[in-house]
Amino acid sequence: MATPSSSSESSAPAGRRRARRTTTLSGDMADDFDRMAARSGIRTTQQRRLVYEALMERHDHPTAQDLFLHVKAKVPSISLATVYNCLETLTNSGLIRHVNLDRAPSRYCQNPDPHGHFFCDSCGAVSDVPLRGKLDTMWELPAGTVVTHAEVNLRGYCADCAKSASFENTPLS
Amino acid sequence: MATPSSSSESSAPAGRRRARRTTTLSGDMADDFDRMAARSGIRTTQQRRLVYEALMERHDHPTAQDLFLHVKAKVPSISLATVYNCLETLTNSGLIRHVNLDRAPSRYCQNPDPHGHFFCDSCGAVSDVPLRGKLDTMWELPAGTVVTHAEVNLRGYCADCAKSASFENTPLS
DNA sequence: AATAAGATTTAGAATAATTCTTGATTACCT
DNA sequence: AGGTAATCAAGAATTATTCTAAATCTTATT
Numbered sequence: 001m002a003t004p005s006s007s008s009e010s011s012a013p014a015g016r017r018r019a020r021r022t023t024t025l026s027g028d029m030a031d032d033f034d035r036m037a038a039r040s041g042i043r044t045t046q047q048r049r050l051v052y053e054a055l056m057e058r059h060d061h062p063t064a065q066d067l068f069l070h071v072k073a074k075v076p077s078i079s080l081a082t083v084y085n086c087l088e089t090l091t092n093s094g095l096i097r098h099v100n101l102d103r104a105p106s107r108y109c110q111n112p113d114p115h116g117h118f119f120c121d122s123c124g125a126v127s128d129v130p131l132r133g134k135l136d137t138m139w140e141l142p143a144g145t146v147v148t149h150a151e152v153n154l155r156g157y158c159a160d161c162a163k164s165a166s167f168e169n170t171p172l173s
Numbered sequence: 174m175a176t177p178s179s180s181s182e183s184s185a186p187a188g189r190r191r192a193r194r195t196t197t198l199s200g201d202m203a204d205d206f207d208r209m210a211a212r213s214g215i216r217t218t219q220q221r222r223l224v225y226e227a228l229m230e231r232h233d234h235p236t237a238q239d240l241f242l243h244v245k246a247k248v249p250s251i252s253l254a255t256v257y258n259c260l261e262t263l264t265n266s267g268l269i270r271h272v273n274l275d276r277a278p279s280r281y282c283q284n285p286d287p288h289g290h291f292f293c294d295s296c297g298a299v300s301d302v303p304l305r306g307k308l309d310t311m312w313e314l315p316a317g318t319v320v321t322h323a324e325v326n327l328r329g330y331c332a333d334c335a336k337s338a339s340f341e342n343t344p345l346s
Numbered sequence: 347a348a349t350a351a352g353a354t355t356t357a358g359a360a361t362a363a364t365t366c367t368t369g370a371t372t373a374c375c376t
Numbered sequence: 377a378g379g380t381a382a383t384c385a386a387g388a389a390t391t392a393t394t395c396t397a398a399a400t401c402t403t404a405t406t
Contacts, residue, residue: 043372043373043374043382043383044373045372045384046372047383047384048383063363064363065363077385078384078385079384079385081364081365082383082384084364084365089383098275100275100276102271103273103392118314118320129312129313131312131313132310132311132313133311137305138304138305138306138325139289139302139304139325139327140302140303141327142332144332144333144336145331146329146330147327148294148328148329148330149327149329150327151324151325151327151328152323153323153324154314154320154322154323154324155320155321155323155324156320157321158315159315159317162318216354216403219401220355221354236392250355251355252356252357252358253357253393254355254356254357254358254393255354257392257393258355259354262354276364276392277392279392279393
């Protein structure tokens with residue numbers, strides 16, 4: 001009732017399996033989610049799919065609140081707690097990443113591969129940062145230590161802001 | 174009235190300048206704080222000195238609450254908000270460091286030099302981690318980006334815990 | 347040493363992100 | 377299709393941290 005299907009299902013190419021799909025952008029993305037969810041051993045619920053898709057649409061590392069509003073526009077019955085639950089499940093399954101800077105509201109990252117994050121103190125932008133070299137060559141840990149999660153967070157001024165800014169903080173090096 | 178001076182002031186060796194010292198461990202450490210505070214341009218209050226000293230006594234990255242209880246044992250009038258204020262001032266002055274893992278209570282680090290932190294998910298220990306190489310060679314940022322703060326947080330199992338543990342999480346690599 | 351001005355401290359209230367609780371709904375296995 | 381455990385919605389609860397206002401302290405200046 002809420003979401004009219006944009007094109008008739010019968011015109012879908014052969015090779016597509018599932019039929020009922022209430023709300024989504026492209027069937028491909030939804031299939032992606034279902035496939036990854038199955039591989040991760042988590043249940044595929046509509047809420048998880050919507051939260052996942054909402055995050056995949058964005059490269060700006062939204063907060064749970066951001067995603068909640070976005071998803072709620074399509075499915076008004078969703079609750080913020082559910083968005084938190086979905087994000088936790090997706091994070092634990094390795095499909096997305098959870099990003100924290102200081103005690104600001106958590107942000108979420110669509111890119112599950114190892115990388116760092118840069119936070120611009122001037123414009124507030126958050127961006128992915130490729131890391132040079134293999135993770136375990138970057139630090140020295142006692143033999144026998146097992147590292148399951150690594151997090152690299154940088155703060156400062158992005159190139160655009162740095163040009164015009166007189167920053168109060170001294171650069172690191 | 175509250176704090177009797179422990180020794181007569183007149184017997185202090187020449188070369189010492191300041192006189193009144195209410196509560197401290199060793200004069201040396203207090204002098205350290207006063208010197209560093211002066212260099213950083215912050216006021217030297219008794220609370221800041223006590224919080225600083227409490228942190229310097231420990232290598233285990235205590236929380237604000239931990240430090241509050243420790244200092245309160247000596248100076249019962251101190252408030253938790255003051256401990257937070259002092260820690261923020263000391264952090265902003267670069268005398269100590271603020272450490273966050275996920276959304277657990279903030280921890281504080283006595284070592285202001287660049288290094289990372291390792292959190293053991295089994296025993297809860299937090300330890301400093303030396304970083305190999307210079308910071309700005311570890312990641313790739315667009316030209317012109319200014320980095321003022323860098324944070325490396327690792328999570329997993331310390332050598333002791335890893336020996337006996339069957340961990341649920343897969344190691345990173 | 348006394349004074350003035352502004353910073354800091356205290357105590358408790360307020361904030362806000364996140365988690366918890368409970369009953370209803372849903373996905374998935376057989 | 378039916379049974380069962382997982383998940384969801386709604387709102388209350390939690391809790392680390394920040395804010396507020398009045399009192400006190402630090403420091404620079406007499």
